[in-house]
Amino acid sequence: EVQLVESGGGLVQPGGSLRLSCAASGFTFSSYAMSWVRQAPGKGLEWVSGISGGGDSTYYANSVKGRFTISRDNSKNTLYLQMNGLRAEDTAVYFCAKDRVTSRPYYFDYWGHGTLVTVSS
Amino acid sequence: EIVLTQSPGTLSLSPGERATLSCRASQSVSSNYLAWYQQKPGQAPRLLISGASSRATGIPDRFSGSGSGTDFTLTISRLEPEDFAVYHCQQYGRSPLSFGGGTKVEIK
Numbered sequence: 001e002v003q004l005v006e007s008g009g010g011l012v013q014p015g016g017s018l019r020l021s022c023a024a025s026g027f028t029f030s031s032y033a034m035s036w037v038r039q040a041p042g043k044g045l046e047w048v049s050g051i052s053g054g055g056d057s058t059y060y061a062n063s064v065k066g067r068f069t070i071s072r073d074n075s076k077n078t079l080y081l082q083m084n085g086l087r088a089e090d091t092a093v094y095f096c097a098k099d100r101v102t103s104r105p106y107y108f109d110y111w112g113h114g115t116l117v118t119v120s121s
Numbered sequence: 122e123i124v125l126t127q128s129p130g131t132l133s134l135s136p137g138e139r140a141t142l143s144c145r146a147s148q149s150v151s152s153n154y155l156a157w158y159q160q161k162p163g164q165a166p167r168l169l170i171s172g173a174s175s176r177a178t179g180i181p182d183r184f185s186g187s188g189s190g191t192d193f194t195l196t197i198s199r200l201e202p203e204d205f206a207v208y209h210c211q212q213y214g215r216s217p218l219s220f221g222g223g224t225k226v227e228i229k
Contacts, residue, residue, distance in 0.1 A: 035218075045158075045166065045209050047218040061217050062122070095165055106213045107156040109177065111165035 022096030050105030
């Protein structure tokens with residue numbers, strides 16, 4: 001059974017940093033690209049960042065480029081999102097999502113339950 | 122960046138009725154790389170449709186997707202009580218990926 005479990009969310013001040021993690025199990029982690037997708041309270045979904053199965057290619061939304069860094073450790077079956085320079089508009093539930101292909105962000109067949117990030121002073 | 126516009130914002134229907142949801146793209150979606158997801162309150166999205174019309178594993182056949190280019194439709198032929206939820210479309214033909222704003226299907 002595929003499982004994706006996010007952690008690392010919480011309350012952080014504007015300008016601060018946070019690192020999210022997503023522990024994956026139930027599939028060959030390195031064979032699939034992975035993404036982070038967020039959802040602000042009461043709003044729609046927004047794709048944030050993606051990474052290829054091998055970790056050699058990364059992709060970002062314009063809204064987070066230069067502030068967020070996605071990475072993965074295939075030996076630990078874990079996906080990460082380092083978030084720096086956080087802003088109030090980054091407040092959202094962050095979902096980890098498994099892609100259908102190896103190479104690039106595509107569409108998502110499994111999702112975690114999400115972790116809440118709140119940026120506020 | 123491809124902008125997806127979903128309409129209507131809210132659809133009020135009764136169980137047994139047919140639901141028709143629209144997703145319009147600002148540019149042509151290459152290879153009809155368009156997916157649909159269902160999301161219930163407090164839950165993660167669930168994949169329904171990929172490639173504009175291919176149902177995901179375990180999705181009932183009352184859900185169907187159609188369309189091409191810039192206009193796509195998700196149809197639920199007969200609404201079951203468990204189908205009342207928010208539906209999101211997503212394009213994956215061009216980076217950055219993008220989602221529509223969602224359509225809420227509520228009980229009338």
